[in-house]
Every structure is written in C-alpha cells, then in structure tokens.
Amino acid sequence: MKFYIIAGEASGDLHASNLIKSIIAQAPEATFRAWGGDLMHEAGADVIKHYRDLAFMGFAEVIMNLRTILKNITYCKKDILAYKPDAVILIDYPGFNLRIAEFLKEQGIKVYYYISPQVWAWKKNRVHKIKRTVDKMFVILPFEKDFYKQYDYQVDYVGHPLLDAIQKRSSSKQVLDELRQDLGLSEKPIVAILPGSRKQEIAKMLPIMLKQSNEFKDYQFVIAVAPSFDRSFFDEYISKFPHVKLVENRTYDLLELAHAAMVTSGTATLEAALFRIPEVVCYKGNPISYHIARKIVDIEYISLVNLIMDKEVVKELIQSDLNHKLLKAELGKLLAPTKERKEMLHTFDLLIDKLGGGGASKKTAELILADMNHS
Secondary structure: OOOOOEEHHHHHHHHHHHHHHHHHOEEEEEEEEEEEEEOOOOOOEEEEEHHHHOOOOHHHHHHHHHHHHHHHHHHHHHHHHHOOOOOOEOOOHHHHHHHHHHHHHOOOEEEEOOOOOOOOOOOOHHHHHHHHOEEEEEOOOEEEEEEEEOOOOOEEEOOOOOOEEEEHHOOOOHHHHHHHHHOOOOOOOEEEEEOOHHHHHHHHHHHHHHHHHOOOOOEEEEEOOOOOHHHHHHHHHOOOOOOOOEEEEHHHHHHHOOOOOEOOHHHHHHHHHOOOOOOEEEOOOHHHHHHHHHHOOOOOOOHHHHHHHHOOOOEEEEHHHOOOOHHHHHHHHOOOEEEEEEHHHHHHHHHHHHHHHOOHHHHHHHHHHHHHOOO
C-alpha cells in the first residue's frame, strides 16, 4: 500500500508524522513518499521536499514567490505520477494542496484530506472545490462538521491531534525538575516565547517580545526555536538580551515548565492552552497582506482558542496593538495570581473538554484504511 503525503508547515509535519505511525501500526506494509519535515522522516516517510522551502506567509509574500510556488506544484504533480500511489493524503496547506487535489481528481487518484483548510474563515467558495475533488475530509475542530453540513458535505470529526501528544506526557515534580535541569534553566518562573516558524513573523514580533524581559526581571524568558531554524538565526535578536535563553526543537518541554507565554498566532496558541499556560497572542504581519486579509477574512478572532470557544479567552494583540506598552500590561496580568489568570485557566479546562478525548491519528488511520479496503 503506497501513500503520497503532503504537509507544508511545522504543525502539518507533526500531525502527519503521527498519522504515518498510526497507519503503519495498522498496515505495516504501507510505504510513504512525502513533502514535509524531520518528524515525518523519523516516522518512516521518504521526505523529498522539506516544508522550510515551502512556507510563504501572507498575500504579498506569495505573490513575490509565485514562480517558486508554481514550479513546486509542477514538480509535485510529476513526482506523484512517477510514484503511482494508491492514495494521496493532504495535510492542511490549502493554497498548494487544493491545486494538487484538483489534479489528482483528474488522474483518478484517491484523495484524503486530514485537517481542513480554514474555509470557514475565508474563501468559503473553496468548499465546492473540496466537495468535487476530495474523497474524504477529516476535521479536527468541533464546529467544522456543522460548517460543512451547510454545504451538504459529510466529513468525519476525529478530535484534535494535539491532545494525543500532550496527554502522553508526564508532569510529575521529579520529571519537571529533571527537565528544567536538562534544558539548563534556573529556578525562576519561566515566560515562554513562541515566535513562530517563519522568518517574516520572527522579524516583526520577536524584538517586541524580547523587550518584556527587561520589564519582568523576576522571570526567565526562554525562546522556543522551531525545528526549521538553526540556533544562529537568533543571535542578532538576543545579542542585546544575553539573559534570554534558547531551547531548540523542544517546545513541549518548555511549555511543560512555563508559567506564562507570548505566542505568535497559529497552532501554538492552542498548544499553550492545552498545556494550561496563560498566554498573550501576538501577530504583526506585512501591512499590505494584513490589509487584504481584513477585507476578506470572515472571523472575529485569529487564535484557535478564541475561535473554538467563540469568545475572547486569550488577549490578541494584532498589528499596531502589538506594542511594548500593551504587551507589558497584558503579560503582567498573567504573571500575577490575578482574576484574569484564574479565569483563563478555568476556560482552558472547558476547552479541553470541548475537544473531546484523544486518538485523532488512530481514528483517521482507521477510517482511511477502511475506506481503501472497501473501495
């Protein structure tokens, strides 16, 4: 059984890797050729294109890199045809993957989509393309099933895959003490900085985040370095903040220990919440891209936590609101034992209940294999 799987970002690499493991556990003969990252490679996939070469954030950036993107799409199509998979599994990454899905439909190749594009936020017309080209869609957010139902498209809600990774962890005092020592961190309470996995994000937001370390000197500030980055990339940013630590490719270990966090909008906002870490959500993008996005995006919030709970649980500091003064005020509320901190932690518990139990990867693997055996 041959699968071709495409993930274009760090979060997709994580979820795809767990899905690969689950499929292999149920079908040991399965093989995978993939676009993705190190985690997918470790899970057993032959990764031919790394996501670090695929991630372009924002409308302006996509336009500037359009030639590269189109070249990648052409190469991907040819490679799929040469590999002759029994099925292709697409992981989020809609701008690229929906084009591939259309091509696969023309070729008569089975298409599974795990982790829906955020069509409920913008480009709702994409639903029609999904209905036409995707054989089965597996969604991870509770409201997505009802959203697709409005368009007479039946999808499978499998729960959120982040729960699997987080529920497996031990948080005993001994484990945490050993973890702190292993990461070279002091006994001071930790503020985690999750600056994102794209250079454009980091350049605009990290300097503002780092300045907070001068305001709260009773805390140690630690940057979570994404797998796609070399430690040296951060040298210029922390040269003025020698007291700030770096932790490479161990974001979950850092969140296990953190007291609070500053998080770039994206999957990491939900990860911090599932670890029950009070957070401030930060976003500052290309002004042109942001202006376009405001015109066409039909959602009230940008963080997954707020979207799932349908209210402002975590503070979102966006564009001009992401400044030193406001970030200091919001972070300060979360460091002390305030009403805001207590209420946020309580709502995180409700969020975890709302997402249901774990097992998303296992459920998705079972549904894919059952469908293939039935075909």
